[in-house]
Amino acid sequence: MIRQAQPEDAAVLARLIILAMDSLAAKFVGGSAPEESLPLFEKFAALPGNQYSYENALVYLDEQGVCGMISAYDGRDLELLRSDFLKYIASEYGITQIPDHETQAGEYYIDCVSVFPRTQGKGIGKKLIQALIKQAAGTGRDKVGLLVSKQNPNAERLYSGLGFQTVNERKFMGSDYFHMQYTI
Template identity: 70%
Template sequence: MIRQAQPEDAGAIAPLIVLAMDSLAAKFTNSAESAETLALFEKFAGLPANQYSYENVLVYVDEAGISGMISAYDGARLELLRAPFLEHISGTYGFTEIPEQETQEGEYYIDCVSVSPGTQGKGIGRELIKALLEHAAKTGHKKVGLLVSKENPRAEKLYSGLGFLTVKERGFMGGDYFHMQCAV
């Protein structure tokens, strides 16, 4: 079952965000300490009005609990949603880098898609993406976009199979990505 995330889901959402972001997540805490990074994302997943908020997350729930998530938001709101997170990590961890714009107005942006390692390969990611595309269309958006690492051809293939097309290549926080979009 796919449903809207709730604040109490933050503990299950945070490890999935960190899994999706991989080494990028640790950059925000300037630490190799995974517990600290996990705590950061759990805090923000449980709060409203930010980039990683439960408000922007759909979760996949099975008999074991939450085994997948997708977070997305209106690209026009990126700066507003990003501000509380950047302010916190600047003051708490000394992170002063300003990340590049990963989305823009006119695009409903998928920030993270993640499935628990034990349940990968069962179509959960595909179901979450389809649910998100439907959600975006219902909220009046005409296109959905995302960044996919050039080092992740499996993900690129998944998105291409769902109708996403590469519109450009871009750098983001030291990595090389394809910016892909899908009309909804």
């Protein structure tokens, strides 16, 4: 079952965000291991009005609870949605580097798709992406976009198989990505 995430999902959302980000998550806290960022993402997943908020996430539940998530938001809102997060990591962790923009106005941006390893390979990620596309279409949006690491050909194949097309390439926080979009 897929449903809108709730504030009480914050702890599991944080673990899924970190799973998706991997080493990138550690950069936000000046750490070396992704798990070091767990308190940061738990805090922001529980709060409204930011890019990691439960408000922007759909979750997939199986008999054991939340096992996957997808988060997305309107690209025009990126600056506003990440403002408090960037201020917080600057004050708490001394991280002042501002990441490049990963999206832009006119695109409903998938920030994160993640499924716990115990349930991977069951089509959960695909179902979450399809639900997100349906949600975006219902709000009148006509493009859904995302970044996929050039080092992750399996994810690129998944998105291509769902109808996403590469529109350009981007560098984000020191790594190379394909910018892919789905036209509704």
